[in-house]
Amino acid sequence: MRPGSVEGRLLVATPMLGDPNFERTVVLMLEHNEAGALGLVLNRPSDVALFEPLPEWGALAAAPPVVFVGGPVEQGAAIGLGRRREGVAADGFNPVLGPIGTLDLSLGPDELAGIEAVRVFAGYAGWGPGQLEGELALGSWFVVDAEPDDVLAGAPDELWSRVLRRQGGDLALVSRCPPDPSLN
Numbered sequence: 001m002r003p004g005s006v007e008g009r010l011l012v013a014t015p016m017l018g019d020p021n022f023e024r025t026v027v028l029m030l031e032h033n034e035a036g037a038l039g040l041v042l043n044r045p046s047d048v049a050l051f052e053p054l055p056e057w058g059a060l061a062a063a064p065p066v067v068f069v070g071g072p073v074e075q076g077a078a079i080g081l082g083r084r085r086e087g088v089a090a091d092g093f094n095p096v097l098g099p100i101g102t103l104d105l106s107l108g109p110d111e112l113a114g115i116e117a118v119r120v121f122a123g124y125a126g127w128g129p130g131q132l133e134g135e136l137a138l139g140s141w142f143v144v145d146a147e148p149d150d151v152l153a154g155a156p157d158e159l160w161s162r163v164l165r166r167q168g169g170d171l172a173l174v175s176r177c178p179p180d181p182s183l184n
Contacts, residue, residue: 005032006132008097010150011039011141012163015177018140021072024160027125028081028146030096037127040079043156044069050120053078056108062117062152070121079121080105081151088114098148117152142171 011027013019027039048067051058057080058065070079080103084090090112092104103112105120127135135141144167153159164175 004133006037006136006143007032008146010042010144010146010163012144012160014140014142015174016140022125026150026159026163027071027141028096028151030102030124032132034129036129037132039125040070040081040121041068041125042150042153043159045156046122048122050118054105054120057105057118057120060109060115060118062119063154064156068119068121068156070123071125073124073126075123077123078105079124080118081121082112082115082118083148083152085114085116090114097146097151100148100151119152142167142174144171 006029009029011029013022013025017023022041024043025041026043027041029037029039031038045064045066045068049058050061050065050067053067060082067078069075081096081100082093082103083099084093084101086099092107092112093101093115095101103115103118109115136143142164144163150159150163153162161175164171166172
């Protein structure tokens with residue numbers, strides 16, 4: 001990981017971000033290098049049950065057992081994240097954050113031994129070279145440490161507030177900001 005990279009961390013949208021694709025989102029950053037950045041929105045569940053497109057993964061789906069909208073880029077692409085049991089090596093598993101990693105969804109659950117829970121994302125959040133750095137310089141995102149439980153949170157609609165609250169100080173105050181700050 002290069003200096004200044006936010007890989008493995010969370011981007012939490014500020015109330016003033018102004019992009020409806022990212023309003024009150026929490027993005028887990030999977031890659032951040034000179035070529036750009038890629039992350040997954042962790043708190044946008046869809047109405048599509050995971051067993052519909054990927055029935056073999058349904059039994060391991062973290063609650064809620066739906067496909068999540070990972071971002072506005074390539075929404076036809078599926079990216080899987082899973083939690084691996086401690087001490088179990090799994091081919092097709094690329095660690096991102098402790099026991100959490102990306103999954104090779106072309107393999108079945110039986111081929112990825114040791115996976116306890118999964119979440120599948122349609123699409124991703126992507127930035128070209130220098131684009132994310134520009135947004136960070138403008139203060140569009142709070143950059144905070146990720147915790148493994150953030151990825152498979154059972155109440156995704158509360159994740160934005162929960163992540164900000166645990167930061168304490170001013171960010172804890174921001175967690176109480178109404179959805180439309182101009183109405184405050």
